[in-house]
Amino acid sequence: MTSEQGLTNQRVCVGVAATLTTLSIIVVGLRTYTRAIIVRNFGLDDYAMLASLLFAIGYLIAIIVLRDNGLGFSGQVLSPEHMVNQVRTTLAIQVIYYILINTIKISILFFYLRIAAGKRLEILSKCTIGFLATLCTICVICSLAQCIPLHKMWDFTGEVDGRCINDTALFYTSSSINILVDIWILILPVATLLKVRRPRKEKVALVSIFSLGVFSTIASIVRLHAIRIYTESSDPFFDSVPINLWSQVEVNVGILCASIPSLKALFLPGQRQRTRTSAYQYHSRGKSGAQEVGGSGTALAETGGKSKTDSFALDNMEVSNEHDHGEVLPPAGLQSQD
Structure with missing residues (x-):
C-alpha cells in the first residue's frame, strides 16, 4: 500500500470522526x-446522554492516537x-464502544420511562435496561x-505463552445482538402511538420522528459488513479504517x-411558558388519568405528592383510554442509538 493511500x-477516518463528534457536542450541549x-426537567435520560458524549469524545481521542x-x-x-x-488503542476502543453504544440505548429507554x-x-x-447493562x-x-495474559494480544514475536478467545465470534455476536436491540427499541413504543387521538397526517409525522433511530440501525448493519472486512483481512492494520x-x-x-427531538422548546419560545404544565398522572397503584397537556408540555406523574416522572408532550395530545393501562405519547419526537 502506498503512503498516499x-x-x-x-x-477520511479522522475527518468523519471529528466532524460527527463536534456535531454531537453541539447538539447534546x-x-x-x-x-x-x-x-427545567433534567432527567436520567439526559445524564445518560451526557455520559455517552464523554465516551464519544474518548473515542475521538483514541482515533487520533x-x-x-x-x-x-x-x-x-x-x-x-x-x-x-x-x-493497545484498539482494545481501548472496544471497551469504549461497548459502553458508548449501550449508554445511548439506555438513555432512550430512560426517556421511555418518562412517558410510560x-x-x-x-x-x-x-x-x-437491565439486559443492556448485563x-x-x-x-x-x-x-x-480476550487474551490471558492480556499482553499476549500485542505480542508479535510468539514469545508470550498464553491463549486468546475467538474475538471474531465476539464481534459478530455482540454486533448482531446490538442490531436486534435497535429494532426492539424502535418498536417498543408502537402501542403508545396507536392510542394517540390525532389526525392521520399527524400520526404519520409522529411515526417519522420515532423512526429517526432507523439511521443508526442502518449504520450498525453496515458496520457488521466492516467487521467482516476487518476479521478476514490479511492486513488488519490497513483494513481497520x-x-x-x-x-x-x-x-x-x-x-x-x-x-x-429534545430541542423543540429551544426553537418555540411561545411554549416555554407552558413547559411545567401537568399532562398525565401516573399513580403508584398503576392507574393513570389524562390531565391537561399544553405547549411542549410535560407529562407529570405524582406519587404521594412528589413527581415520579416528568417529560415532554405534544400539543393537545390525547391518548385513548380503551385499555386499563394507557401509555403517554412522547414529546415532539422519539429520542432514538448509540
Whole structure:
C-alpha cells in the first residue's frame, strides 16, 4: 500500500470522526441547555446522554492516537512500536464502544420511562435496561480477558505463552445482538402511538420522528459488513479504517437522533411558558388519568405528592383510554442509538 493511500485513509477516518463528534457536542450541549434551563426537567435520560458524549469524545481521542501510530497504513510499513500501540488503542476502543453504544440505548429507554403512563412500557423498558447493562458488562469483560495474559494480544514475536478467545465470534455476536436491540427499541413504543387521538397526517409525522433511530440501525448493519472486512483481512492494520469509520457513524448518529427531538422548546419560545404544565398522572397503584397537556408540555406523574416522572408532550395530545393501562405519547419526537 502506498503512503498516499494510508494518508487518505487517515484523513477520511479522522475527518468523519471529528466532524460527527463536534456535531454531537453541539447538539447534546443544546439539549442540556434546553432540558436544564428552558424545560427545567433534567432527567436520567439526559445524564445518560451526557455520559455517552464523554465516551464519544474518548473515542475521538483514541482515533487520533491511532492516527499518530499509523492508522490506515499497511502493517508492512509500520514499526513494531506503532503496531503494538495500535493494538493497545484498539482494545481501548472496544471497551469504549461497548459502553458508548449501550449508554445511548439506555438513555432512550430512560426517556421511555418518562412517558410510560402504564405498566407495559415501563416494565419492558426497565427489563431492556437491565439486559443492556448485563450485555455491556459481559462484552467489556470479554474484551479485557480476550487474551490471558492480556499482553499476549500485542505480542508479535510468539514469545508470550498464553491463549486468546475467538474475538471474531465476539464481534459478530455482540454486533448482531446490538442490531436486534435497535429494532426492539424502535418498536417498543408502537402501542403508545396507536392510542394517540390525532389526525392521520399527524400520526404519520409522529411515526417519522420515532423512526429517526432507523439511521443508526442502518449504520450498525453496515458496520457488521466492516467487521467482516476487518476479521478476514490479511492486513488488519490497513483494513481497520472501515470498522472505525462506521462505528463513529453509528454512535454519533445515535446520539444525534436521540437528542435532536429534545430541542423543540429551544426553537418555540411561545411554549416555554407552558413547559411545567401537568399532562398525565401516573399513580403508584398503576392507574393513570389524562390531565391537561399544553405547549411542549410535560407529562407529570405524582406519587404521594412528589413527581415520579416528568417529560415532554405534544400539543393537545390525547391518548385513548380503551385499555386499563394507557401509555403517554412522547414529546415532539422519539429520542432514538448509540
